[in-house]
Amino acid sequence: MEKPITDEELAQRVQGGDKESFGLLFDRYESKILRYGRRFLYSYEDVEDAVQDVFIKVYVNIASFSPDRKFSTWLYRIAHNTFINVIKKKGREPVKFFDFDTFFQFDLAGQTSLDREAILKDEENMVREAFADLSSKYREPIVLYYFEQKTYQEIADIMHIPVATVGVRLSRAREMIKKKFISSNPGYDQSP
Amino acid sequence: MTKALNKMKEFITEKIARGEIVKHSRIYYIVLNCALYLGAIAALVLAIFFGSFVVFIFKFRHPWLLVGFGWPGFWRLLLSLPWLIAGFVFVLIAAIEFVSWKYTRFYRKPLLYSILVVILVVVAVSSLVSQTALHSTMFRYAQRNRLPFAGFMYRMFNARHLPDGYFGQVVSEDGLVWQIKTNEDEDVRVILNNDTRFPTGKDIHVLDNVLVFGTRTSSIIYARGIRKVDKDTVPHWSENSRPMILP
Numbered sequence: 001m002e003k004p005i006t007d008e009e010l011a012q013r014v015q016g017g018d019k020e021s022f023g024l025l026f027d028r029y030e031s032k033i034l035r036y037g038r039r040f041l042y043s044y045e046d047v048e049d050a051v052q053d054v055f056i057k058v059y060v061n062i063a064s065f066s067p068d069r070k071f072s073t074w075l076y077r078i079a080h081n082t083f084i085n086v087i088k089k090k091g092r093e094p095v096k097f098f099d100f101d102t103f104f105q106f107d108l109a110g111q112t113s114l115d116r117e118a119i120l121k122d123e124e125n126m127v128r129e130a131f132a133d134l135s136s137k138y139r140e141p142i143v144l145y146y147f148e149q150k151t152y153q154e155i156a157d158i159m160h161i162p163v164a165t166v167g168v169r170l171s172r173a174r175e176m177i178k179k180k181f182i183s184s185n186p187g188y189d190q191s192p
Numbered sequence: 193m194t195k196a197l198n199k200m201k202e203f204i205t206e207k208i209a210r211g212e213i214v215k216h217s218r219i220y221y222i223v224l225n226c227a228l229y230l231g232a233i234a235a236l237v238l239a240i241f242f243g244s245f246v247v248f249i250f251k252f253r254h255p256w257l258l259v260g261f262g263w264p265g266f267w268r269l270l271l272s273l274p275w276l277i278a279g280f281v282f283v284l285i286a287a288i289e290f291v292s293w294k295y296t297r298f299y300r301k302p303l304l305y306s307i308l309v310v311i312l313v314v315v316a317v318s319s320l321v322s323q324t325a326l327h328s329t330m331f332r333y334a335q336r337n338r339l340p341f342a343g344f345m346y347r348m349f350n351a352r353h354l355p356d357g358y359f360g361q362v363v364s365e366d367g368l369v370w371q372i373k374t375n376e377d378e379d380v381r382v383i384l385n386n387d388t389r390f391p392t393g394k395d396i397h398v399l400d401n402v403l404v405f406g407t408r409t410s411s412i413i414y415a416r417g418i419r420k421v422d423k424d425t426v427p428h429w430s431e432n433s434r435p436m437i438l439p
Contacts (some may be wrong), residue, residue: 015215019208026201052200056213059204063218102303160299 007071014062022059029072030055032148033079039143040083042131043092050086054079076150076158080140087136095136101165130180138173141166232291236314239284242277243318248327249274249349252427258357260391261405261417268355268405277345285310358404358413359426362396370418372402375426382406382413389417401426 007028013021033054037047057078065074088095131139144150144158145166156163207213250256255272258265288310292298298306327346333339334346360372360380370382382404389405396402401423406415 019205022208023201023205026204030201048200052204055200055204056207059208059213060215063216064221156300160293162302163300164302 008067011065011071012067036148039147040140050082054082073154073157080158101168102161130177133180138169141169142173228291232288235284235287239281239314240317243281243314244321246274246278247318247322254425255354257403260419261389265405271355362398362400380411380413382415384415388415392419396420
């Protein structure tokens with residue numbers, strides 16, 4: 001049985017001029033990036049335009065991709081930058097140039113797939129309800145961790161922040177979501 | 193949704209086929225990265241140059257001596273420091289940080305670590321460079337107006353006295369009126385009063401080197417404080433010698 005071609009191999013082919021390989025990469029990632037975009041740009045219109053920009057930038061900048069890196073992280077980084085530009089352009093929420101939570105060392109919060117699965121199952125409604133109130137700084141790690149199944153390391157590489165800061169933002173985001181949900185659902189049973 | 197995505201794929205692939213969307217070449221990124229590296233190196237070299245200038249000025253003028261004269265002295269110390277230049281050094285450090293943040297090795301760790309490393313490198317190398325003859329040579333060229341670009345900077349900090357602080361040697365002392373010869377070869381009268389402070393004690397005699405802190409009007413200084421200093425501390429130079437620098 002033939003080994004499937006990896007994303008990195010496809011990217012190398014696109015670098016060599018193979019346009020069909022770009023179509024294959026598009027097919028593999030179109031719905032993922034659209035899902036990421038819809039969740040991150042929660043209340044913004046023109047998500048499709050932003051996603052289109054992402055893929056155009058991927059093609060234009062393909063020569064900067066190094067095959068010893070992970071293609072999906074590189075692609076998500078381009079998507080992150082594009083979506084942040086959309087938020088800045090609309091001006092509905094502030095996007096800081098510098099955040100103090102990237103400045104200091106924090107203890108890394110533990111992460112297990114069990115934790116992620118359990119939380120997603122029980123709290124998906126909670127997350128959906130509280131999403132609109134989260135700033136982009138907290139919304140994005142939630143989207144990448146819970147919905148795009150990215151690791152802390154990958155999220156750090158996508159957002160260009162320290163790994164420990166990813167843990168801190170996820171932890172704070174969860175607290176905010178929980179508070180918001182409980183305040184709007186007083187009868188919610190918090191017992192484990 | 194599939195229809196919309198197919199439409200998007202067609203739109204992009206057609207534009208690529210028509211040549212409306214073109215890849216950047218590898219050379220483009222090589223040139224870009226080289227420009228970034230060179231920019232960061234240039235910023236580092238400039239930060240070290242200006243940082244060493246700040247250290248040199250600090251060693252040359254000994255502004256910390258003013259602290260002994262209380263809050264007015266401390267305030268003059270603050271005024272005597274090259275704040276603009278120090279601020280420019282921090283801007284250069286921030287620029288180096290901004291470039292380094294593009295690379296995995298730097299952004300994966302807290303910002304504090306990389307900033308500390310850059311500051312330590314700049315401070316350490318600046319201290320070493322300030323010990324060389326670089327700035328004293330540049331001072332001499334600036335005095336002779338032979339330094340076109342940075343000459344104004346050296347001339348601005350050329351003063352051998354501090355704000356309201358005057359180095360000199362005691363020529364005579366007569367109660368509350370002393371006579372000193374400043375390190376700029378001026379004969380100046382120093383008027384003391386009962387509130388004049390002596391941070392190093394009142395044991396000051398003729399031929400002792402002193403720093404007088406006070407307001408000067410023409411050739412009279414109304415002394416708020418006087419302290420003894422070592423001969424080596426007094427900043428001076430002639431055309432042929434180097435400025436006195438603390439070891």
